[in-house]
Amino acid sequence: MSHDHDHDHHHHHHPDPHDPAVRVEAIESLLVEAGLVDSARVDALIEKYEHDLGPLNGAQVVAKAWTDREYRTRLLADGTAAIAELGFGGAQGERMVVVENTDQVHNLVVCTLCSCYPWPVLGLPPSWYKSPEYRARAVREPNVVLSEFGTELDDHVEVRVWDSSAEVRYLVLPQQPPGTEDLNETDLVDLVSRDSMIGVRLAGAL
Amino acid sequence: MTRTHDLGGRPGFGPVPVDDDQIFHADWERRAFAVTQFSQAVAGFNTDAFRHGVEREDPERYLELDYFDKWIRNAERMLVEGGVFASDAVSAAILGTSALGAANRTTDAAPAQGRGAHRVVSATPKFAVGDAVQVRSESPAALEGGHTRLPGYVAGKPGTVRLINDAWVFPDTHAHGQGESPAWVYAVAFLAGDLWPNDNATHTVVVDLFEPYLETP
Amino acid sequence: MTHSAKTHRPLPAEGAAAPPRINGELVFDAPWQSRAFGVAAALAESGLISWADFQAALISQVGEADTSSADTGSPDGYWTCWLEALGSVTASAGVVADQDWAERSAVFANRPAGHDHSH
Numbered sequence: 425m426s427h428d429h430d431h432d433h434h435h436h437h438h439p440d441p442h443d444p445a446v447r448v449e450a451i452e453s454l455l456v457e458a459g460l461v462d463s464a465r466v467d468a469l470i471e472k473y474e475h476d477l478g479p480l481n482g483a484q485v486v487a488k489a490w491t492d493r494e495y496r497t498r499l500l501a502d503g504t505a506a507i508a509e510l511g512f513g514g515a516q517g518e519r520m521v522v523v524e525n526t527d528q529v530h531n532l533v534v535c536t537l538c539s540c541y542p543w544p545v546l547g548l549p550p551s552w553y554k555s556p557e558y559r560a561r562a563v564r565e566p567n568v569v570l571s572e573f574g575t576e577l578d579d580h581v582e583v584r585v586w587d588s589s590a591e592v593r594y595l596v597l598p599q600q601p602p603g604t605e606d607l608n609e610t611d612l613v614d615l616v617s618r619d620s621m622i623g624v625r626l627a628g629a630l
Numbered sequence: 631m632t633r634t635h636d637l638g639g640r641p642g643f644g645p646v647p648v649d650d651d652q653i654f655h656a657d658w659e660r661r662a663f664a665v666t667q668f669s670q671a672v673a674g675f676n677t678d679a680f681r682h683g684v685e686r687e688d689p690e691r692y693l694e695l696d697y698f699d700k701w702i703r704n705a706e707r708m709l710v711e712g713g714v715f716a717s718d719a720v721s722a723a724i725l726g727t728s729a730l731g732a733a734n735r736t737t738d739a740a741p742a743q744g745r746g747a748h749r750v751v752s753a754t755p756k757f758a759v760g761d762a763v764q765v766r767s768e769s770p771a772a773l774e775g776g777h778t779r780l781p782g783y784v785a786g787k788p789g790t791v792r793l794i795n796d797a798w799v800f801p802d803t804h805a806h807g808q809g810e811s812p813a814w815v816y817a818v819a820f821l822a823g824d825l826w827p828n829d830n831a832t833h834t835v836v837v838d839l840f841e842p843y844l845e846t847p
Numbered sequence: 848m849t850h851s852a853k854t855h856r857p858l859p860a861e862g863a864a865a866p867p868r869i870n871g872e873l874v875f876d877a878p879w880q881s882r883a884f885g886v887a888a889a890l891a892e893s894g895l896i897s898w899a900d901f902q903a904a905l906i907s908q909v910g911e912a913d914t915s916s917a918d919t920g921s922p923d924g925y926w927t928c929w930l931e932a933l934g935s936v937t938a939s940a941g942v943v944a945d946q947d948w949a950e951r952s953a954v955f956a957n958r959p960a961g962h963d964h965s966h
Contacts, residue, residue: 441949441956444930445879450951451933452886454943460895466885473873473888518746519796521817536638536781538681539697548663550651554697557646559637563783563835564826572646583833587638589779590815590838591747592795 481512482545482595483616485522486627487609490600500524503595507545517544517593523586524597525623530581531596532570532623534562535588542593546618553622563587573624596621601628634689639783639826654698662698662705669705673712677747678805682777683707747799749812756841757816761791764847765818769802771842777805780843784835787824788847792836793817800840814841864906866929867922880926887933896936904932 439446455461485507489496499506503520507513520542523531535541536559541549552558562569566583570576577583586594598620604612619625654660670680683704687695695703709715757763767786772778779801793816800811818839822831866884867874875881890896908928909919918924937943 438958439956441952443956444883444927445877446955447934447948447952448879448882448886448930450955451930451937451943451948452882453955454947454951455886455890455937458942460893460942461886461889465889465892466882469888469892470881470885473884518748521793521795534638536783537635537779538684548653550653551655551697552647552650555647555650556637556693557643560640560643561646564639564641564822564829565831566833569646572648584819585833585835586817587781587835587837589781590795590840591798592815592817592838 480546480616480618480621481507481510482542482618482621483613484510485512485545485595486597486616486621487612489522489597490612491609496597499597507595512544514544516540517542519592520545520595521592522595522597523584525599527599528580528582530570530577530583530623531594532562532566532583532585533588533594533596534559534585536560536563537587537589540588540593542595545595546621550618570624573619575625575629596623598623598627601626604628633685633782634687634692635685636782638781659696659698662702666698666701666705669709669714673708673714675708675712676804678777678799678801679807680704680708681801682805683711685777749797749799749810751797751812751814753814755794755814755816757791757794757814757844759791759794762847763789763791763816763818763844765789765839766843766845769840769843771800771802771811776802778802779838779840781837783825784818784820784837784839787820789818789820789824789837791816792819795838798840800842802840802842815839816841816844818844864902864909867920867925874922875926876922880922880929883926883930883933887929890933890937890942895942896940900939901932901936904935905929908932908935 441447452461452463452466456463485499488510489499495506495509498509499522503522504513504517506522507517507520523533525531534553539549539554541553558569563585566585567577570583588594598616600612601615604615607615615628617625617627617629620627620629654663675683684700686707687700687703692700706715710717765780765784765787769778769780772780795815795817797812797814800813803809803811815838817836819834819836822829822833822835825835873881873884875884887896887901891898891901905928908931909925912919912924912928919928934943934945934948938945
């Protein structure tokens with residue numbers, strides 16, 4: 425890992441004790457000494473929240489679609505416009521099409537030719553999405569790829585794979601997990617993972 | 631001609647690296663992302679030319695290079711072809727042996743005026759939702775080794791139009807500075823059984839294809 | 848599968864106490880910011896502080912900072928408020944005394960250069 429602080433060892437400059445970097449280090453060291461915090465746990469939480477915690481813009485779109493029937497209809501009819509209602513849009517999202525998962529159909533999105541991805545709703549793609557393995561196999565053996573993510577579908581479910589080969593960007597509208605019907609929109613956002621909007625996992629799955 | 635980047639359906643790949651879910655593994659990748667986009671703008675490459683630049687990576691290295699490695703190499707490629715740097719300028723600059731100097735521009739692919747790629751065309755779409763279509767064996771516009779968005783795994787295959795997805799700048803010409811030639815894009819559905827007859831697969835693959843790629847069966 | 852959505856979401860999505868994000872990703876401009884986040888999260892996880900108390904302290908810090916026109920929307924401004932909230936909550940919980948914190952900070956500030964090349 426690279427670090428780029430300038431450290432001129434010939435110049436005896438000390439940071440200010442009020443410098444936040446110094447204060448954070450100090451408070452952490454006090455807590456560790458008192459046995460109240462484990463630095464490894466701190467590392468793990470940083471890692472987790474830096475890369476995991478939403479809410480992705482797309483999660484807000486999905487939660488709204490789950491709770492607002494009319495919004496859902498608009499979203500499926502014109503994804504770009506409905507997503508723009510929430511203030512999202514822009515580069516790599518000139519035209520967004522939302523495809524819904526149902527009991528009969530499960531959707532999965534890939535870009536076999538490069539790494540096209542709906543930035544305005546999902547940010548930048550995870551590395552696996554850009555891997556040769558995913559790009560080659562998602563269109564050819566989607567069920568096996570899904571099982572590699574721990575996702576198993578019933579035999580009768582039709583799997584539909586969308587290859588983003590032009591400028592249209594696809595977003596999967598996952599099914600709302602059973603038993604969550606009474607949750608409000610804010611709580612539902614937490615159940616919508618990035619992976620469920622690409623289609624490799626179901627919403628609510630860990 | 632095999633195009634290394636055209637990976638859809640290609641056999642021989644192992645499990646998806648499911649746990650590699652970070653966007654950036656290290657700070658240099660973040661900087662590579664930003665630098666490459668900046669280089670694209672400075673070199674005057676449009677999106678299609680950018681993609682074609684990545685595709686022109688050394689085929690022997692394409693699969694093994696990290697994603698952002700390919701991007702940074704493309705940044706250099708674009709800057710040289712865009713006439714911003716001489717071809718040996720980057721390594722020379724790194725070695726400290728010379729200042730960066732301009733060279734002759736070898737690409738014509740200037741960007742569209744920041745308008746995005748969506749276009750309105752007067753021609754009506756040739757195909758309707760539900761129509762059976764046949765994908766050509768290759769793009770009629772693609773130059774030898776040129777850019778195209780016709781994936782090899784659907785070349786020559788039969789499909790059904792599912793959606794008409796508006797008209798867009800045509801990458802096959804635009805990547806090479808030969809004009810926008812906007813064309814209708816269709817989301818065409820293929821049965822996996824037609825794409826890979828020996829696989830015993832029952833899923834469907836939907837691919838966005840430009841009208842010039844398609845013909846009536 | 849159900850789980851408590853409340854404990855799953857320690858960070859508010861909107862409002863003054865919401866951290867800067869780009870499409871859901873937290874924005875840290877410097878390692879100390881992520882560290883401040885991680886320490887608070889670890890303490891809340893082990894139950895030593897409550898997120899509710901922390902949120903209240905954070906909102907109060909942001910309010911004070913806003914009146915002094917610090918830019919609490921920037922990562923630096925926000926995470927500084929976060930750090931102060933962490934100090935205030937750990938002091939109330941009797942876990943870290945202000946005095947000890949100030950002293951430890953002074954000690955670290957006076958270390959010779961080159962101490963942190965282990966990272």
